[in-house]
Amino acid sequence: xxxxxxxxxxxxxxxxxxxxxxxxxxxxxxxxxxxxxxxxxxxxxxxxxxxxxxxxxxxxxxxxxxxxxxxxxxxxxxxxxxxxxxxxxxxxxxxxxxxxxxxxxxxxxxxxxxxxxxxxxxxxxxxxxxxxxxxxxxxxxxxxxxxxxxxxxxxxxxxxxxxxxxxxxxxxxxxxxxxxxxxxxxxxxxxxxxxxxxxxxxxxxxxxxxxxxxxxxxxxxxxxxxxxxxxxxxxxxxxxxxxxxxxxxxxxxxxxxxxxxxxxxxxxxxx
Amino acid sequence: xxxxxxxxxxxxxxxxxxxxxxxxxxxxxxxxxxxxxxxxxxxxxxxxxxxxxxxxxxxxxxxxxxxxxxxxxxxxxxxxxxxxxxxxxxxxxxxxxxxxxxxxxxxxxxxxxxxxxxxxxxxxxxxxxxxxxxxxxxxxxxxxxxxxxxxxx
Numbered sequence: 412x413x414x415x416x417x418x419x420x421x422x423x424x425x426x427x428x429x430x431x432x433x434x435x436x437x438x439x440x441x442x443x444x445x446x447x448x449x450x451x452x453x454x455x456x457x458x459x460x461x462x463x464x465x466x467x468x469x470x471x472x473x474x475x476x477x478x479x480x481x482x483x484x485x486x487x488x489x490x491x492x493x494x495x496x497x498x499x500x501x502x503x504x505x506x507x508x509x510x511x512x513x514x515x516x517x518x519x520x521x522x523x524x525x526x527x528x529x530x531x532x533x534x535x536x537x538x539x540x541x542x543x544x545x546x547x548x549x550x551x552x553x554x555x556x557x558x559x560x561x562x563x564x565x566x567x568x569x570x571x572x573x574x575x576x577x578x579x580x581x582x583x584x585x586x587x588x589x590x591x592x593x594x595x596x597x598x599x600x601x602x603x604x605x606x607x608x609x610x611x612x613x614x615x616x617x618x619x620x621x622x623x624x625x626x627x628x629x630x631x632x633x634x635x636x637x638x639x640x641x642x643x644x645x646x647x648x649x650x651x652x653x654x655x656x657x658x659x660x661x662x663x664x665x666x667x668x669x670x671x672x673x674x675x676x677x678x679x680x681x682x
Numbered sequence: 683x684x685x686x687x688x689x690x691x692x693x694x695x696x697x698x699x700x701x702x703x704x705x706x707x708x709x710x711x712x713x714x715x716x717x718x719x720x721x722x723x724x725x726x727x728x729x730x731x732x733x734x735x736x737x738x739x740x741x742x743x744x745x746x747x748x749x750x751x752x753x754x755x756x757x758x759x760x761x762x763x764x765x766x767x768x769x770x771x772x773x774x775x776x777x778x779x780x781x782x783x784x785x786x787x788x789x790x791x792x793x794x795x796x797x798x799x800x801x802x803x804x805x806x807x808x809x810x811x812x813x814x815x816x817x818x819x820x821x822x823x824x825x826x827x828x829x830x831x832x833x834x835x
C-alpha cells in the first residue's frame with residue numbers, strides 16, 4: 412500500500428518545523444507515525460507535506476521536577492515504559508506506556524503524537540486527563556481538561572506543536588485496560604488517580620473522546636473501594652457500538668475496569 | 683524524491699527514493715533483501731520487523747526517507763560467516779516455524795526482546811510477541827525456541 416505523494420521535510424528545531432508548516436499547502440507533522448502512516452496508507456490522510464519532528468533534539472526526555480514528572484513530547488512509549496524515573500514517580504503511567512500497541516509500535520510511537528492525534532481508544536489521553544497534566548506547546552500551556560475536545564480533535568491550533576507534558580504525581584493511581592484482542596487498543600481503558608482527597612477517573616475507548624466519569628468519581632469520593640461503584644449506572648447513550656463490543660458491553664467494562672483499578676490501588680503501596 | 687544514505691547489515695547504501703516509499707519496499711525492491719516480508723501491510727502482523735538503530739520496528743509503518751542516516755539490521759544480516767544466529771539456530775532446532783512466512787519478523791522481534799530481557803519467562807515472551815502473528819498458529823514452538831535461545835545467547 413502506498414500513500415498519495417507528499418514531500419518529506421526533517422526539522423531540526425521546533426521553530427524550523429513551524430516555518431516548514433507555514434510554507435506548505437496541506438502539511439502534517441509526523442513524530443512516530445504509528446497512527447498517521449497507516450492512515451496515509453489507507454488514504455484517510457493525504458498531506459501535501461510531511462514534517463518530521465522526531466529528529467528535533469531536546470524533545471525526548473523524562474525528568475522529575477519536585478512533585479511533577481515532565482516528559483518530552485518526542486519520548487517513545489518504550490522509553491517511558493522502561494524508565495526507572497517514570498516507574499518511581501508514577502508507576503501507573505509507565506505501566507500504561509508498556510501496554511500501548513506492541514513492542515515495535517512502542518519503539519516508534521511518541522507521547523506527543525499520541526495525544527495530538529487523540530484517537531478515541533488511545534491510552535495516553537486517559538492518563539493525561541486523570542492525572543490532571545498540563546500540555547505544553549511552542550505557544551502556551553493547556554490544562555488536560557481543555558486539551559481533548561472531540562474525536563481526533565484537540566485544542567491545538569494550526570501548526571502548534573506539543574513540546575512536553577507535565578504530570579503531577581498522584582498519591583495513588585492505576586490504569587486498567589481491556590484490550591481489543593487484535594489491535595490492542597483500549598476497549599475501554601480506565602485510569603483512576605487520587606490527588607489528596609479528590610479522585611479523577613478518565614475513560615478511553617468507550618466514547619468518541621476520552622472523558623471524566625463523573626458518576627464514578629462521586630461514588631469513589633465516599634468510600635474509596637471497588638464496591639462503592641457496584642450500583643453506579645454508567646451512561647452509555649454516547650458510547651461506541653461496533654462489531655467488537657456494543658455500547659452496553661462497553662459500559663459494563665468501564666465499571667469492571669474502574670473496580671479493578673481501585674482494587675489494585677488498594678492492594679499495592681503505590682498503585 | 684530524496685537522496686538517502688543508510689547502513690544496512692553493515693553496508694552503506696545511498697539511493698534516490700520517492701518520499702512515500704515505505705522502508706520495507708526500499709529493502710525488498712531497491713536492495714533486493716526479500717527476507718523481510720510484507721504480511722498484513724497494516725502494522726498488525728510483524729512479518730516486516732527489522733531493527734533500526736538497534737530497535738525492532740515495523741518497516742511497513744515507516745518511510746525509507748525517515749531512516750536516512752540510520753543503521754538497519756534485517757534477517758539477512760543476522761548470521762555471521764555462514765553460522766546461524768543463536769535465535770535462528772533455536773528456531774531450527776525447536777521447529778519454531780511451519781510455513782516460514784512470519785519467521786523473519788518473529789526472529790527479529792525475538793532478538794530484540796532478548797537484548798532487553800535476558801531471561802524472559804513464557805508470559806513475558808507472549809506479551810512481547812503480541813505484534814507478531816503466526817497464521818500456522820505455531821506459537822508454542824516459537825516460545826520454546828526463544829526460551830532455548832535465551833539460554834544460548
